[in-house]
Amino acid sequence: MGMSTTRAGEFSPATRVRRIRESPSSAASARARDLKGQGRTIIDFTVGEPDFDTPRNVKDAAIAAIEAGQTKYTAVNGTPALRDAIRARMLRTSGIVYTDAQITIGGGGKQVIYMAFAASLDPGDEVIIPTPYWVSYPDMVLANDGSPVIVSTRPDSAYKLTPAALEAAITDRTKWLVLNAPSNPVGVLYTPEDLVALAEVLERHPHVWVLSDEIYDEILYTGRPFTGIAAAAPGIRSRVLTVNGVSKTYAMTGWRLGYGVGDPKLIAAINKLQSQVSSCPSSISQAAAVEALTGDQSFIADCVAAYRTRRDLALERIGAIAGLSPIAPDGAFYLYVGCGPLIGRETAAGNRLRSDEDVTLFLLEEAGVAVIQGSAYGTAPFFRMSFATSESEINAGADAIAAAVAGLRPPTPASADARAETNAR
Secondary structure, eight states, X not given: OOOOOOOTTOOOOOHHHHTSOOOHHHHHHHHHXXXXXXXXXXXXXXXXXXXXXXXXXXXXXXXXXXXTTOOSOOOTTXXXXXXXXXXXXXXXXXXXXXXXXXXXXXXXXXXHHHHHXXXXXXXXXXXXXXXXXXXXXXXXXXHTTOEEEEEOOOXXXXXXXXXXXXXXXXXXXXXXXXXXXXXXXXXXXXXXXXXXXXXXXXHTOTTOEEXXXXXXXXXBOSSSOOOXXXXXXXXXXXXXXXXXXXXXXXXXXXXXXXEEEOOHHHHHHHHHHHHHHTSSOOHHHXXXXXXHHHSOOHHHHHHHHHHHHHHHHHHHHHHTSTTOEEEOOSBSSEEEEEOGGGTTOBOTTSOBOOSHHHHHHHIIIIIOEEOEEGGGGTOSSEEEEEOOSOHHHHHHHHHHHHHHHHTSBXXXXXXXXXXXXXXXX
């Protein structure tokens, strides 16, 4: 691949930038904000963050750290207090003992994932990513010279990666398997038995590592505790990088504090990169994270109870709209909604809905409701809506969606053929 030709003095982005796209979720949120700025009333279901405020005790810990002068650089892998807190949490939740040499801390779980790919991928290395996937995984792989290998999952396997599909996707160039559970956007949760079955495949392929993104591990609706693959499958534990953070569980998205635990050599490579990228995470965010991880945990139960009520409301309201089929999530705070029957239908203005992106644009323009198209997550036709918002917003959004969908015209024979073609993909 050659360098692009530009006029003297004209900026040309690097290849790694040209090969990736802007985050679709960020773009959708920005579009909703733009319309709000123009005076439109927009019900925004795009933002993947809790609507709750950071707990008072966590904010107080940050303020106390500022007052105590804890505003200097820390070690690349964080303060001793935060490493202790992470070790204690991992022991409590997984039963695994980790050492300082197995901990990396970054500016959010997202940065930890990016740095893991940067530290491990050479050109052409492959990363297996099951659908539906969080929008950033493939682009982070591409930005680091890797090749995303997208593996489709199916409704009959509850949108979980199966051992057979994993086996078929592995090649000599496979470096990572990405597992996200509870997942964004479907909220799927793997059982310990599911994870053991996947690990049996991985035991036959010792060159494949697992990046287990567990950022939603406390937001569950199943009544059973979370189990990650490092705990479920000790035989492959040395090849598992577990990534987590405080953003979702403790309503701390803006604090940008995440962590990873895994193999000491991998962690050392990530920390080496981190030393050149940002030296260390924010000292104040680290102090806040210590309190979040070790302080009063009642905030979590209160939030999950609220999310459960909102989930059930959203399932009821969206599921009652003809043409929409939401998937009941096991965890996280998203509703992934099938919209296949709307493909091919026409708006009052005569515009035909040809894709799930058309559906989301229609809902934005006609209903004033912002959601994200399923094609951004590797599946279609769907859209994702966050229910980390108030019950009144969920009801208002459902009312607006129902009214807009009711105004669509039935598909013509030609558009019905288009819908059948889309659903067959």
